[in-house]
Amino acid sequence: MKAAVYYENGPPGVFKYEDVEDPACLPEGILIDVEAVSIEGGDTLNRARGELATVPHIVGYQAAGTIVEVGEKVTNFKPGQRVTTVNMHGSHAEKRSVFAQTAWAVPDGMDIRTASAIPVPFGTAHDCLFEFGRLKEGETVLIQAGASAVGLAAIQLAKRAGATVIATASSAEKLDRLREYGMDHGINYKTQDLVAEAMRLTDNRGVDLVVDPVGGPTLQKSILALGYRGRVSTVGDAGREDALMDLSTLRAGNRSITGVFLGAEIFTDRVYRNIEKMIAEIAKGELKVVLDKSFALKDAAAAHEYIESRKAFGRVTLTP
Incomplete structure (x- = not known):
């Protein structure tokens, strides 16, 4: 071959x-x-x-x-x-x-x-949001790299679950397109201060959950964007830079960070059924x-x- x-x-x-x-x-x-x-x-x-x-x-x-x-x-x-x-x-x-x-x-x-x-992006996004991120209706989620496949899946799943969705992207054009998939607020990470914008959009409360496939220095910004008892699902190193974090910034707000790797549970019945369900939902047009x-x-x-x-x-x- x-x-x-x-x-x-x-x-x-x-x-x-x-x-x-x-x-x-x-x-x-x-x-x-x-x-x-x-x-x-x-x-x-x-x-x-x-x-x-x-x-x-x-x-x-x-x-x-x-x-x-x-x-x-x-x-x-x-x-x-x-x-x-x-x-x-x-x-x-x-x-x-x-x-x-x-x-x-x-x-x-x-x-x-x-x-x-379908399987990796949607399975990963679902685990970041729900299995490990514990997202609930009415919470606010920040999705880094919103125009990525994981980001686009996470935006749709979070919005469907009743969350307020903030997403980041590198251009106004990408952010405009993300609204079609359920994004409520966008942050251009090249021209705006990510943490300041996240705080402004939440009336200085901070977000409840961050899905971060970028890693590197962005991971520290994800932590700083959290509110009280906020959670970060870190799921990749797309930024290709070393993650330099000050873990003490988790303590004051009782915040937490969880590593997510779909492959660690890819052979479980839970993951298999979850991906099978989302394939059916995509076939019906409920997700894109x-x-x-x-x-x-x-x-x-x-x-x-x-x-x-x-x-x-x-x-x-x-x-x-």
């Missing part, structure tokens, strides 16, 4: 488009022909500095396609079914092998690009997947460069 691979970490230019051996179908797994790859934020971070589990390495958490083989222990899927899948790596290829426990059936009529971009550009698999380097330019609004995909 063809795949976008690399032999060492580095900028997008490390990608090579090569023939590699087809993956084997596991007894507990399925093998799919990949039709759409959703490039996750973690994919770009892993390419830049993550561990190479294989050499050459095929990066990528998320892809959707059609099953071509099922393992002998799999009873809930069959060849010919369309599925969306999650794995720790291997999405940037024409075929991928995954455990059946990390594959979900794609509803009839759903666009395969849409399906590819926002897609940006699509690139050919052979152009993986250009796709990663586009993501790192921070021009994207929503998820960027690859097509083998």
